[in-house]
Amino acid sequence: MAHLSAELGDIPQKIKPLLWSGANSIYVRDKTAQVLAEHLSAEHAEHPQATQLIIAHSHGGNIALRALHHLQKRDAAQLCWEESANPFIVTLATPFIEVHQADFGRRPFYIRVAILNAISWLLMLSIFLGPGFIKLPESYAWIVLIYVLINFCCLGLTWWWGLRWISRSTARQTQLNALKDATQLGERVSAKRLLVIRAIDDEASLVLALGAIFNYVTAHFITYVAVLFSLLSPIPAAVAFAVDYQWLSWGLSINWYWVSYAIATVYSALIILLVGTLIVSRSVHGRELAVSPMECQVNTQSAPDAVYLSKIVTLVSRRYVKSLRHGIYGHEDCAKAISDWVRSHLCALTVR
Numbered sequence: 001m002a003h004l005s006a007e008l009g010d011i012p013q014k015i016k017p018l019l020w021s022g023a024n025s026i027y028v029r030d031k032t033a034q035v036l037a038e039h040l041s042a043e044h045a046e047h048p049q050a051t052q053l054i055i056a057h058s059h060g061g062n063i064a065l066r067a068l069h070h071l072q073k074r075d076a077a078q079l080c081w082e083e084s085a086n087p088f089i090v091t092l093a094t095p096f097i098e099v100h101q102a103d104f105g106r107r108p109f110y111i112r113v114a115i116l117n118a119i120s121w122l123l124m125l126s127i128f129l130g131p132g133f134i135k136l137p138e139s140y141a142w143i144v145l146i147y148v149l150i151n152f153c154c155l156g157l158t159w160w161w162g163l164r165w166i167s168r169s170t171a172r173q174t175q176l177n178a179l180k181d182a183t184q185l186g187e188r189v190s191a192k193r194l195l196v197i198r199a200i201d202d203e204a205s206l207v208l209a210l211g212a213i214f215n216y217v218t219a220h221f222i223t224y225v226a227v228l229f230s231l232l233s234p235i236p237a238a239v240a241f242a243v244d245y246q247w248l249s250w251g252l253s254i255n256w257y258w259v260s261y262a263i264a265t266v267y268s269a270l271i272i273l274l275v276g277t278l279i280v281s282r283s284v285h286g287r288e289l290a291v292s293p294m295e296c297q298v299n300t301q302s303a304p305d306a307v308y309l310s311k312i313v314t315l316v317s318r319r320y321v322k323s324l325r326h327g328i329y330g331h332e333d334c335a336k337a338i339s340d341w342v343r344s345h346l347c348a349l350t351v352r
Contacts, residue, residue: 061094
């Protein structure tokens with residue numbers, strides 16, 4: 001802030017910070033954007049001749065563009081753009097995030113069925129194997145009976161909940177629309193009033209890219225594991241049944257039922273591990289995406305989609321520094337890049 005004030009020394013200025021929680025939440029950022037839009041509108045009404053400039057770091061850039069979106073919606077109902085707040089915006093290391101709905105074919109359905117099957121198999125294994133590990137006197141056999149009944153009830157509730165969850169397309173569409181609307185950046189990005197400053201090997205961008213990769217790979221892997229399990233799991237049970245009825249006699253001392261249990265256990269554990277990885281990888285873009293519909297597709301870019309974007313500056317560190325690249329506001333050229341850009345636009349406004 002001190003460096004920027006020094007660079008803008010001869011330009012009258014009034015700097016006001018907008019504090020927010022910094023939570024990794026799409027809806028929190030959208031609510032903060034509404035607060036910023038109201039603040040910009042009030043300041044413009046009080047000082048209509050002043051030039052407004054927003055300097056936003058990291059997800060603050062998404063908040064700034066969302067604030068323009070809210071101003072645009074408000075202006076469409078009340079004012080003309082020329083009469084309303086239309087600030088200049090500088091974003092520093094902002095990962096511009098938008099959520100879109102995508103058609104992934106049957107993959108979301110397979111993933112939901114895989115999750116339901118994994119939970120069901122764990123419950124079934126506890127029903128069939130649990131009593132065998134409970135060593136109780138015969139007079140306490142009712143405890144085992146209660147245990148089995150409770151697990152059967154849990155299994156029934158799991159399938160009831162799972163089938164409802166899989167078929168709730170309307171609720172998923174509502175959630176998708178809400179996420180899409182909360183990340184829409186608005187048409188004003190096309191105006192030549194945006195300076196994007198970014199860094200090479202920015203840590204936050206790398207984390208988001210890693211999350212996107214894990215999201216893609218894990219979703220596919222869950223599908224392949226589910227299909228493979230559905231093909232292989234019946235084989236040990238069928239062999240065990242055939243051996244019991246002496247249809248097959250392989251001369252092997254293998255309990256094929258235990259092989260089935262082992263495959264089901266490994267499958268359930270693997271699906272749960274993969275789903276956990278999927279949840280974590282999706283949540284790096286916003287905690288709401290951890291439990292969002294799998295039809296969500298997240299677009300993350302170092303610069304937003306725009307027409308006639310004003311300027312993009314990539315700051316390069318020419319010497320070794322211990323600070324993170326995401327703290328780009330500490331770069332030796334950052335304040336000067338902002339000052340030069342602001343001065344060029346103020347000169348253009350003066351000429352007009």
